[in-house]
Amino acid sequence: MAATFADPAEAREQEEGLVFRPRFDAHGLVTAVVTDHETGRPLMVAHMNAEALATTIETGFAHYWSRSRQTLWKKGETSGALQSVRGIRVDCDQDAIWLSVTSAKPEDTCHTSRITCFYRKFDFESRTLVHSSS
Template sequence: MSTLNAASATPAAPNDREQGSVFMPRFDSAGLVTAVAVDRTSGRLLMLAHMNAEAIARTRETGFAHFWSRSRGALWMKGETSGHVLRVAEIRVDCDQDALELRVDAAGPACHTLAPACFYRRLTTDGSLERVPD
């Protein structure tokens, strides 16, 4: 299977994806890429989610983070009901374009539990979870 350059629909050379300047997300078999949202100012990891082509397009069009919900099987905008939106300042792409880093300004807690970030617990040596101080 050849890789197509999204801009020109021509086969891309193997190094184009890893070293070129064309955005060519490498979607998995479900049509998704992993995306992490990171606070633009502090660098804190806020959340992890997945994006399909439509979520990426909507994020780029609106400036607000959109994701694909695997559990609901639907596109959603982060904060669409809570108001805790993520305004995207920058999208970074990893070396092989199968993961995205969204540098964001968060309007409230990033986690649906109302924790500031989804990564609010750590695994202890005895195997239990403990809350990490904010």
């Protein structure tokens, strides 16, 4: 799929305008923050290149760019935990994307078989990570 988006503009237009102008980094990626559509709970953070973003918009299913495998991947294609995109937002300078999704297998969002990739929290008192149930 040939993905084309408007080029970044001067600051005011980039930050206040209504033209979708994702700012991809030097590696051609934009950060994608993914949350559960119903609860707003953070599920994962991934990266998208222009093809992944265009494919996500075209199909309605979340696609990402795997930095380790250097390939496009459809979330849940092998696990069954497909993410249906319910909303897309962009941050102020359009260098981060926020996807609101429903998952076909909400109990299996993370590759570690957890509901969320954010299953640990930093404990300020002990200065260590602890497992979190919420």
